[in-house]
Amino acid sequence: MNSEIIVPDFKNTENAFLGKTDKDLVQLARVFRLMNSQTLVNLGASVGLFGVKNNLPFFRAAVKKTVFPVFCGGESLQDSIKTIQSLYEYNTYTVLDYGVEARAAEADLRKTYQEIKKAVQFAATQKSVPVVSTKLTGLVPNAILEKFQVDNNLEGEDKRIWDLFFTRIDDICKTGSELGVWVYIDAEESWIQESIDYVANEMMRRYNKEVPLISNTYQLYRTDRLQYLKDSFTDSKEKGYKLGAKLVRGAYMSKERLRASEKGYPSPIQLTKADTDKAYNEAIEFCVDHYEDIALCNATHNADSNALQAKLIIERGLPKDHPNLMFSQLLGMSDAISFNLSKAGFYVSKYLPYGKVQEVIPYLIRRASENSSVTGEMSRELKLIVDELERRKLV
Numbered sequence: 001m002n003s004e005i006i007v008p009d010f011k012n013t014e015n016a017f018l019g020k021t022d023k024d025l026v027q028l029a030r031v032f033r034l035m036n037s038q039t040l041v042n043l044g045a046s047v048g049l050f051g052v053k054n055n056l057p058f059f060r061a062a063v064k065k066t067v068f069p070v071f072c073g074g075e076s077l078q079d080s081i082k083t084i085q086s087l088y089e090y091n092t093y094t095v096l097d098y099g100v101e102a103r104a105a106e107a108d109l110r111k112t113y114q115e116i117k118k119a120v121q122f123a124a125t126q127k128s129v130p131v132v133s134t135k136l137t138g139l140v141p142n143a144i145l146e147k148f149q150v151d152n153n154l155e156g157e158d159k160r161i162w163d164l165f166f167t168r169i170d171d172i173c174k175t176g177s178e179l180g181v182w183v184y185i186d187a188e189e190s191w192i193q194e195s196i197d198y199v200a201n202e203m204m205r206r207y208n209k210e211v212p213l214i215s216n217t218y219q220l221y222r223t224d225r226l227q228y229l230k231d232s233f234t235d236s237k238e239k240g241y242k243l244g245a246k247l248v249r250g251a252y253m254s255k256e257r258l259r260a261s262e263k264g265y266p267s268p269i270q271l272t273k274a275d276t277d278k279a280y281n282e283a284i285e286f287c288v289d290h291y292e293d294i295a296l297c298n299a300t301h302n303a304d305s306n307a308l309q310a311k312l313i314i315e316r317g318l319p320k321d322h323p324n325l326m327f328s329q330l331l332g333m334s335d336a337i338s339f340n341l342s343k344a345g346f347y348v349s350k351y352l353p354y355g356k357v358q359e360v361i362p363y364l365i366r367r368a369s370e371n372s373s374v375t376g377e378m379s380r381e382l383k384l385i386v387d388e389l390e391r392r393k394l395v
Contacts, residue, residue: 007310010106010303011329013388016336019090022394029389032072032382048205060357067364071332073352077122078352083331087350088128091342095131095184095328099353099360104141112138113168115355117175124179129295130323131349133184134172138195140165140342145192150377152198169199172204173214177207180242184297187217189252190268191259201232208235208241212295212324215244220280221253222268229283233294246297247283249276279336281308288312288325295324299351310346320345 017082018027073080082095088100103109117136123129136145144161146155154162171187176183185200187193200216207214217230218225228246228370272278284305287296300308306327313320328349329338330375342348353363372383389395 005311005314007307007314007394008344008346010229010306010340011335011384011387012340013384013391014339015335016338016390018339019086020388022392025385025389026394028070029382030150032385033064033213035067036382055358058222062363063364064357067123068357068360071222071330071353071364072360073331073354075356076260076354077119078168080229080352083130083352084126087352090337090339091345091348093131094126094129094134095348095351096129096135097353098216099355100361101135101138101309101362102311103138106142109141109165111170113172113371117172120172120175120179120183120285131184132176133186133351134169135186135188136165136169136199137188137192139168141193147186148195148198149192150330150350154208166199169203173203173207177213179325180211180213180294182213182215184244184246185217187219187248187250189259190222190256192226193219197228201235204236204244205239205241208236208244210242211300212242212244215246215297217246217248217299218283219248219250220283221270221276223270223275224268225285226279226286230286233290236293239280242295243294244297245283245287245301247280247282248299249302277302277304279304284309285312288318290395291318291322291324295326297326297328297349299328301329301337301339306341310341310344313346323348333381345369 019028020028059324073083073096080096080109087094089340098112098115098119100108100112100115103112116139119132123132141159144154144158144165148162173183175181183203185203188196194248197216200214203214204212204216205308218229218232220226223372233243234244252267257267260269270305272280280300280302281304284296284298285308287294288309296309298306300306309325312318313325317323326347326349327338327341328351329335330351331353338348338350354362386395
């Protein structure tokens with residue numbers, strides 16, 4: 001084994017912010033300083049929801065000039081092209097994510113379906129956009145997913161809604177298969193995740209015969225997901241399809257623990273962060289071990305987990321730019337990880353949400369609330385930005 005394994009330096013701010021002008025960087029620092037205050041984030045979330053509910057134009061304008069351009073590509077696919085091209089200049093691909101979720105009205109569900117299919121068709125024209133991501137909660141009411149998880153034999157209107165939803169997600173995945181665009185299916189809360197697993201597995205069995213175009217998402221903060229990942233791989237080998245596996249730690253920890261406590265069942269969440277980290281890193285190693293049959297997307301902001309995958313790829317002499325060995329971070333987050341990896345030749349993407357400001361506000365609020373919490377994510381991001389400002393002698 002090579003004892004001189006060198007992984008990218010995730011503290012190299014020159015590479016991290018190479019695409020940012022001095023003006024961009026100063027504005028970025030302002031946004032992250034605001035988001036580094038939990039009090040301001042909580043206030044902003046309350047005001048944000050009020051502004052969306054009441055369609056206040058001044059609120060929309062304020063959001064569009066501050067957090068929106070940091071974390072979103074634009075209000076439409078066309079608006080997002082500039083950001084997509086900018087990422088590609090730095091050897092970084094785009095995962096398109098129509099940032100609308102938790103819909104119930106048929107008109108909204110139909111619109112989301114049409115937008116996601118349009119995104120797949122758009123991606124097929126862009127070498128820089130290999131993947132489109134979708135949240136099934138934008139395509140079908142949560143209540144239907146929850147009912148299906150309890151009893152697969154839906155009846156009446158529930159069955160009609162499910163069948164329409166299934167036809168739509170099948171059409172999206174079939175279109176991706178025909179056009180060579182990968183489709184990621186996001187994970188959700190445990191009480192609807194089995195329904196999502198059912199759909200994702202069926203899509204993989206249909207469309208991943210030769211290439212792992214469809215991926216399910218595995219939340220490793222759940223105690224059962226590492227084994228489920230391994231079981232999914234066994235199923236793929238037995239049934240003759242390729243497995244697509246996007247790995248995340250998870251985003252619903254407090255909600256999951258609260259619901260488990262209220263309903264009196266064991267929490268599905270790992271007891272400690274160390275347990276989650278261990279499961280996550282084991283999942284990375286498992287996927288890298290089987291990279292020819294598993295399309296891995298390592299979707300984390302955790303520096304150690306990214307370094308682990310880079311180290312494994314280098315140690316084993318695997319192709320750094322293999323699409324089955326993808327790294328991915330959110331637009332506006334962990335640029336020091338993304339761009340130092342891409343600079344070193346690894347296959348890297350940014351999740352690029354887009355949509356009307358009022359439609360993606362819930363996404364933006366969740367980003368701020370999650371990442372200004374005890375993880376210190378905003379503090380880490382802000383420190384790197386300040387380090388680069390100092391390197392450029394702008395402070």
